[in-house]
Amino acid sequence: MSTRKTLLEELAPGVRSLPFVSLAKVPTPVERLESVGPRVYAKRDDLISDVYGGNKVRRYELLLGEAIAKGHKKILTLGGIASTQVTATAKLARALGLASRAVLFSQPATPYLREALATTHEAGMELVQGGPIPIAAYRFFRELAQQKDAYVIMPGASGALANLGYVDAALELGQQVEAGLLPRPDRIVLPCGSGGTLAGLVIGLGLLGWPTIVTGVRIAERAVVNRTTLGYRVSTTARLLARLGGPRPSRKRSARFEIDPRFLGAGYGAWSPAAARGAARIRDLFGVPGEVTYSGKTMAALGRIAHEHPDENVLFWCTLSATGRNLAADAAVPAWAAPLVEKAERSRPG
Numbered sequence: 394m395s396t397r398k399t400l401l402e403e404l405a406p407g408v409r410s411l412p413f414v415s416l417a418k419v420p421t422p423v424e425r426l427e428s429v430g431p432r433v434y435a436k437r438d439d440l441i442s443d444v445y446g447g448n449k450v451r452r453y454e455l456l457l458g459e460a461i462a463k464g465h466k467k468i469l470t471l472g473g474i475a476s477t478q479v480t481a482t483a484k485l486a487r488a489l490g491l492a493s494r495a496v497l498f499s500q501p502a503t504p505y506l507r508e509a510l511a512t513t514h515e516a517g518m519e520l521v522q523g524g525p526i527p528i529a530a531y532r533f534f535r536e537l538a539q540q541k542d543a544y545v546i547m548p549g550a551s552g553a554l555a556n557l558g559y560v561d562a563a564l565e566l567g568q569q570v571e572a573g574l575l576p577r578p579d580r581i582v583l584p585c586g587s588g589g590t591l592a593g594l595v596i597g598l599g600l601l602g603w604p605t606i607v608t609g610v611r612i613a614e615r616a617v618v619n620r621t622t623l624g625y626r627v628s629t630t631a632r633l634l635a636r637l638g639g640p641r642p643s644r645k646r647s648a649r650f651e652i653d654p655r656f657l658g659a660g661y662g663a664w665s666p667a668a669a670r671g672a673a674r675i676r677d678l679f680g681v682p683g684e685v686t687y688s689g690k691t692m693a694a695l696g697r698i699a700h701e702h703p704d705e706n707v708l709f710w711c712t713l714s715a716t717g718r719n720l721a722a723d724a725a726v727p728a729w730a731a732p733l734v735e736k737a738e739r740s741r742p743g
C-alpha cells in the first residue's frame with residue numbers, strides 16, 4: 394500500500410497509523426473564476442484523480458485503505474440511481490482491483506442518468522435495482538446479511554474516518570494561501586448532501602484559525618441537510634481527530650457554516666431551470682458537462698452569493714469529477730435501466 398504524507402499527520406499523530414491508499418493528485422489546482430465575479434476562485438477537486446475525480450477521492454483514500462487493510466475483496470454500497478458516490482465507488486474500487494456492488498434507489502430522471510449509469514456499469518460494478526427508497530433500503534439490508542465479506546460504504550460515504558480527508562484538504566488550501574496562490578477566502582461555497590465534505594472543511598478551517606464561513610448549498614431535502622445533521626458530522630469527525638491525538642474539539646476550533654436552501658427546487662436530483670443553467674455554466678468554466686443534482690444548483694447559488702457579497706473573496710470548491718466519465722451519447726447502460734434512461738432523455742430539456 395502506498396502512503397502519502399498528509400498534512401494532518403503533523404497535527405494528529407494517530408493519523409499515521411490509519412490505513413491509507415493513495416488515490417489523489419494533490420495539491421489540486423486553484424484558479425480565478427473571473428467570469429463569475431472579480432473575487433471568485435475555484436478549488437479544482439474535479440481534477441484530483443485521472444480515474445475519477447471529485448469529492449469522494451480524498452475520503453476513499455481512507456475508506457478503501459481500511460477495506461484493503463482488513464482484507465476485503467469487495468465493496469458494497471447504496472445510493473441513488475445517478476449517484477456520484479456509487480460511480481466513485483465503482484471506479485476507485487476497480488482501480489485498486491476490488492469488486493463492487495450497489496443497490497440503487499430511484500431518483501428523478503435527468504439527462505445525466507445515462508452517463509452515471511454507463512460509467513458505473515462500465516467499471517464492472519454489480520448493480521441491483523432497488524426501486525423507491527424504502528424498498529431499496531430493505532434490499533440493502535438483505536445484501537448486508539448476504540454479502541458478509543464485503544466492506545460496506547454507507548450512502549454519502551461521510552463517516553468520521555472518511556471526513557478526515559477534507560480536514561486535510563483545508564490544510565492543503567492553507568498552504569496554497571500561504572504560498573500566495575489565492576487570497577484567504579472569506580467564504581467557501583460547495584454542495585451539501587450528506588455533509589461530509591462540509592464537516593471536514595469546517596474542522597480544517599478551524600484548525601487554521603481562519604474566520605472563513607462555509608456555505609453548504611442544500612442539494613437534498615431539509616430532513617437530510619440541516620444544522621443538526623451537519624452538526625453531528627462535525628462533532629463526530631472532531632472527536633475522531635481528538636482520539637487520534639489531534640486538538641480537542643471546541644467551538645472555537647470549528648469554522649462557521651451556513652446552509653443556502655434557495656436552489657433545491659423540487660428536491661434531491663430534481664431538475665430546475667436554475668440548476669440547468671448552472672450545469673451549462675460548469676461546462677463553460679471547466680470544459681465538462683455539469684449535472685443538476687450537485688454542481689448545477691451550486692453554480693446557481695455561487696452566482697447569487699458572489700453578487701450579494703461583492704466585498705468577499707469567495708471560493709467555489711468543485712466537487713464534481715472532470716475525469717473518468719463516459720459522456721458518449723449512446724453509452725451502454727444495464728438492460729433493466731435502458732427504459733428509464735430513454736424516458737429521462739425524452740422528457741427533460743437540457
Ligand SMILES: *Cc1c(COP(=O)(O)O)cnc(C)c1O
Nearest residue numbers: 477586587588589590687712713
Ligand atoms: C457526493 C457529492 C456531493 C455531496 O457531498 P457531501 O459530502 O455528501 O455533502 C456533492 N457534489 C458532488 C459532485 C458529489 O459527488
